[in-house]
Amino acid sequence: MDSKRPTSGVNLPTINLSNLSYLKCDTKGKKRPTSFFYWRLYFVTTGNLIVDYDDQILQVHAGEYCVIKRLQDHLLETRELPVKFLLVEFSCQEADTAFLSTLLNQTHQASDEQLDLLEKIFSNCQCGDANLVNGEISLLEVPVFQIQLMIIYFLELLYLTNYKKQPIxxxxxxxxxxxxxxxxxxxxxxxxxxxxxxxxxxxxxxxxxxxxxxxxxxxxxxxxxxxxxxxxxxxxxxxxxxxxxxxxxxxxxxxxxxxxxxxxxxxxxxxxxxxxxxxxxxxxxxxxxxxxxxxx
Incomplete structure (x- = not known):
């Protein structure tokens, strides 16, 4: 579902949320995601997740997150257990890739405000029979207005991430x-x-x-x-x-x-x-x- 933010306000991407997951890894090793069709945001809540791509290694610790661009082949590695992380898969318009590209190739320490936004994004999934733990959430089970609200939170999170690098x-x-x-x-x-x-x-x-x-x-x-x-x-x-x-x-x-x-x-x-x-x-x-x- 598309964001309803107006272009007259803050310049934020227009996105679609495709998948939300809360995953727990109990075994060490490497794993390649089954699809690279969407942009991905990995947020680690427990442990340390290693993201390996293009001869670059990102170590994402608890309280940190990273953004991986669409069609980017990458491996996920876990060494110290357990590792728990939130996954957001999303797509965007071609015109918005410049904004998102500024978030790549680095980890981001989540502020208290961003932690609150992430919590609210995933809390919106907790309705009906949706089960967030160890699996994917079907957005078809989430009311439309909840998805709208999740997109607003997610865009705010991206905005805060982008502008952390500038004098604020x-x-x-x-x-x-x-x-x-x-x-x-x-x-x-x-x-x-x-x-x-x-x-x-x-x-x-x-x-x-x-x-x-x-x-x-x-x-x-x-x-x-x-x-x-x-x-x-x-x-x-x-x-x-x-x-x-x-x-x-x-x-x-x-x-x-x-x-x-x-x-x-x-x-x-x-x-x-x-x-x-x-x-x-x-x-x-x-x-x-x-x-x-x-x-x-």
């Missing part, structure tokens, strides 16, 4: 903010983060920072790759997701606090950004939290 700071609200070479751009972003309740126009921003609207749009696009309006909307939606997940605010309150004139306008924007309505998003999060304390 996580501010208290949970939004992602990057340090740019132009101090003006950092100040503009900080100003937007502090004024999420307002509906700031480009003209107002330009006046506040004593610069022409044309120059401000040009510099912001050059440094961030995004338009000012889309960046500001993304900040608002990320804050909305955080409040829905962690606070007990009414949707009408969240809409007002983010400067939306009506709950309808907020809900429409939220669904266009995440692929889910605020109500469905909240119910999905609550369902996961209630049924599973922890997977990892």
């Amino acid at each position: 700071m996580f501010i208290e609200s949970g939004k992602l903010s990057k340090e740019y070479s132009r101090e003006l751009i950092n100040e503009v972003i900080h100003f937007m983060e502090k004024n999420l309740s307002e509906n700031i126009t480009i003209k107002e921003l330009a006046k506040h920072f004593f610069i022409s609207p044309t120059s401000l749009k040009k510099f912001f696009k050059e440094d961030t790759g995004y338009s000012l309006i889309n960046y500001f909307r993304t900040l608002k939606m990320e804050q909305a997701k955080l409040w829905i997940r962690e606070d007990d605010q009414l949707f009408t309150t969240i809409a007002q606090n983010l400067g939306y004139e009506s709950i309808h306008q907020f809900s429409k924007t939220f669904k266009r950004y995440t692929g889910l309505s605020p109500t469905t998003y909240k119910k999905s999060i609550q369902s996961i939290d209630e049924q599973f304390d922890s997977l990892l």
